[in-house]
Amino acid sequence: MNEAVATMIMEAQGIPCAHYDQIWVDDVPCSICDCFVTPQTELVSAMRIVDAYGLPSDSKRDAYESACAEIGADIGLAMAQQDFIDYMMMNGDRHPGNYGLTRDADTLEWNGPAPVFDTGTSLMCRRATTAIPKAVPSGTSDVWAERLFHSDLDWLDVDALHRSIDDASKIIRSTAARLGGEGFDDARADALIEVLRSRAEGLEDLFA
Secondary structure, rough: OHHHHHHOOOOOOOEEOOOEEEEEOOOOHHHHHHHHOOHHHOEEEEHHHHHHHHOOOOOOHHHHHHHHHHHHHOOOOHHHHHHHHHHHHOOEEEOOOEEEEEEOOOOOOEEEEEOOOOOOOOOOOOHHHOOOOOOOOOOOOOHHHHHHHOOOOOOOOOHHHHHHHHHHHHHHHHHHHHOOOOOOHHHHHHHHHHHHHHHHHHHHHHHO
């Protein structure tokens, strides 16, 4: 479900991303997406790029950015958009293995940033419903907000963000209804929708 929600939010902003749909297999919710590489292209993870081109750094992200500068890959917008969805979803599993660049598999020429993918470990999926706060405001202790604070978000459409949360709310509620409280109930659905709305409001406050 988280992957489908992230897809709705990103596509409303025109962010290049792997399109995930939620499907049901034997009454179990699953996510599915098309492969975003082809027989002519390949994904090279940030970790591999850092290993090959990066400079020594305490931060894998800094090393990745310096490596991309070394090979002439413009990743500024892509990283800001990835930070945006990680902020909105409170993604806890963005590591150098699930972002990077794509390249031509024959010529090895770089195509550019890979679409955003793998945003499943998010929306407090490892917290009990009772531990989900009613609001998660942005602040200096918010690692996702800290990253965004230094980003150019002129591309962000706030109205589209609120509409996408309304659309995402439908799949969150329908998931709860279909599972009938088995690990995911109406109370959790309500809490997650409130979290998404508070994140959107926090984003507006952050850049007011």
